[in-house]
Amino acid sequence: MVIRKSDALYAVAILAVSLVFGYIAGFRPFGIGMDFRNYQSFYDMMRPREALDYFRYEPGFVHLASEFKRLFSSDYMYFAAALSTAALAVKFSTLRNLRHPILTSLFYLAVWYPLHENTQVRVAFATSLLFVASQKMFEGRWAWFAGLAVASTLFHLTAAVGAAGLAIAFYLSRFDFKYALGYIVLCGAVLYASFAFVMRYAVQLQPLLLEQGGGSSPPTILSAANVAVLLFLISFILSGSANDLRRRTFFIMTAIGFVLFFVFLPVPVMAQRFRELFFVFMTFIAFDYRIGSRTLLQASLAFILAGWSLYSSISYGLFSD
Incomplete structure (x- = not known):
């Protein structure tokens, strides 16, 4: 070799x-x-x-x-x-073959490193396994995908939801976008309609679901980070960047994160956790395209999101006492 x-x-x-x-x-x-x-x-x-x-x-x-x-x-x-x-080395390795691996790695360090490796090390390692699992999925090596998905849940249980989301996004990416996104919204509406009934019993089993999580304020749909991600996804579609199976899959994965975040807003801990779990896969499409006049807006939004996220992490005290 x-x-x-x-x-x-x-x-x-x-x-x-x-x-x-x-x-x-x-x-x-x-x-x-x-x-x-x-x-x-x-x-x-x-x-x-x-x-x-x-x-x-x-x-x-x-x-x-x-x-x-x-x-x-x-x-x-x-x-x-x-x-x-170990988690960082695995993640950077999976970003190796993207169009702009250095920009993508810097994006990950600015947006997700402060929250994951620096703060939630269990989630960090679980998502590193899911990063590799996603690559095995695109190779059609489903036994590896299943094994890595199971292994990821041994470090954080919510990784099971992320693995299921990857499989669903991969399946939906084969359809026209309007059908795929319509299906996601429909499933979200059904989940939202049955949410109160489900949570009535879930809270009895786990009262901690009612907590805000670390004393932080409840998450909001129109936060600066959420708006930046939403605008990025819109510009990503309009520029024609979602032009292969891989990019469409990670686009849909991020869109599912938006739906779950909205559905679980009454339970802030779950809403924020699902948002973080699904949005991290936007890393794969943040700069995976030729940067030019058609894609300048989405590239600018990715830079803005990275800068704002890093500033927020520092301001929030993720690095300090």
Whole structure:
């Protein structure tokens, strides 16, 4: 096998960038941020050869943390840095063959790294597995897709919804857009109509669904980030960029995220979680087109979304105490 010099250099670049940002996520040079103390407390509570099933986190994350602690006898910062580095390296590798991989990687770092690897490390690793699963799906390797989808749920249960969304988006991408989007809206309307009935019983099983989540204000449809994403999707369609199966799939995946976000607004934690889970796949289409006069608007919107998201993350305290 011959390894091209460009591939080798890109692999080195991926590893270097992943290590730098993995270090930031694990060792917190700019401040502790959010959720870090919760994960650190969980990690410190684990003891060798003790039962792990009483921890509230998913079993894949718990057992991986336990094995890391047993093998290296290190504190949580090392584990967080290693897991974040791995998640980033996997994600950057899946972005390698896009039209503008460097711009796309920078987009991911600005929009999603502060929230995922830097804050919600379980979600970060789960979505990295879903990124790879999506590539296997396009290759028609459905056994791999199913295996990676199951593995992702072992790190965050909502990944099961993301995997189902990928399969649905892939199927709908074969149809005309107006039928695909009409079907999504119709399903959303049915879910919305039955929402009160379903949630009446769901809340009895899990009262935490009524919480706002971390004391933050309830999410709104017309937030700056949501408007930027919506305008991007509209311009993406109008410019003709959704011209292959892959781009249509990720477009539909993002559109499904909008519908789920609207349906679950009465339960802010779920609405925000589904939004984050589905919108992250917009990364694949943020700059996967030739940037020219026809696509200048959508490229500008992607830049605006990246800048606004990074500013919001810093302002919100995701990097500081």
